[in-house]
Amino acid sequence: MAKPSDSKGKTIAAAARLFRQQGYHGTALHDVLAAGGSPRGSLYFHFPGGKEEIGEAALTLAGEAVREAIAHAAETSQTAEMFLTRVARGMASDLEKSGYKEGCPIATTALETAAQSDVLGAATRNAFQKWENEIRRGLERFGMASDKSETIATTVLSQLEGALLLARTYRSLEPMHRAEQALKLLVTPSK
Numbered sequence: 001m002a003k004p005s006d007s008k009g010k011t012i013a014a015a016a017r018l019f020r021q022q023g024y025h026g027t028a029l030h031d032v033l034a035a036g037g038s039p040r041g042s043l044y045f046h047f048p049g050g051k052e053e054i055g056e057a058a059l060t061l062a063g064e065a066v067r068e069a070i071a072h073a074a075e076t077s078q079t080a081e082m083f084l085t086r087v088a089r090g091m092a093s094d095l096e097k098s099g100y101k102e103g104c105p106i107a108t109t110a111l112e113t114a115a116q117s118d119v120l121g122a123a124t125r126n127a128f129q130k131w132e133n134e135i136r137r138g139l140e141r142f143g144m145a146s147d148k149s150e151t152i153a154t155t156v157l158s159q160l161e162g163a164l165l166l167a168r169t170y171r172s173l174e175p176m177h178r179a180e181q182a183l184k185l186l187v188t189p190s191k
Helices: 007-022 029-036 040-046 051-075 080-097 107-113 118-141 146-170 174-187
Strands: none
Touching: 007 029, 007 040, 007 051, 007 107, 029 040, 029 051, 051 080, 051 107, 051 118, 080 118, 080 146, 080 174, 107 118, 107 146, 118 146, 146 174
16 A cells, blocks of 8 residues: 555555554544544544545545555466466465454455445445456456356455455464465366
């Protein structure tokens, strides 16, 4: 994720990181300010809508970073299997580097807020839909028919999200390794 040098950008990046680690409700505004190094006045200047507005911006930033990573994996792979392997391993690497503190950058906030906040619900849906579409485009890049790629993209995203949750909970990458193997089966031609 980019680390902008401006106060607004720092606040958004800090919020995205904190929401990923401890959830939306587990993160207070003073936590965001402290992590972003921004003065309190800038919070109200840049985000007159308060925490919900920060949440929406943080989800958008985090969601776009993952979408770009998925697109990059597709662009730099030679096969659908390599593409899905790169996506799974990238997510596993991020989780491991964080000491199992940072799973999916959207899931925790989605589970906490999607039913209560139209704004945050829309932001989480938008992020997941963009990822699913990017996976679908990647699969079609490697010759998968569009009628099949939509179902497989949903399956891939569901598999990865579930594996991230288990890996973070178990504090082990084993669920991610198993998910990677399962994803390969989805794109391996049957004999």
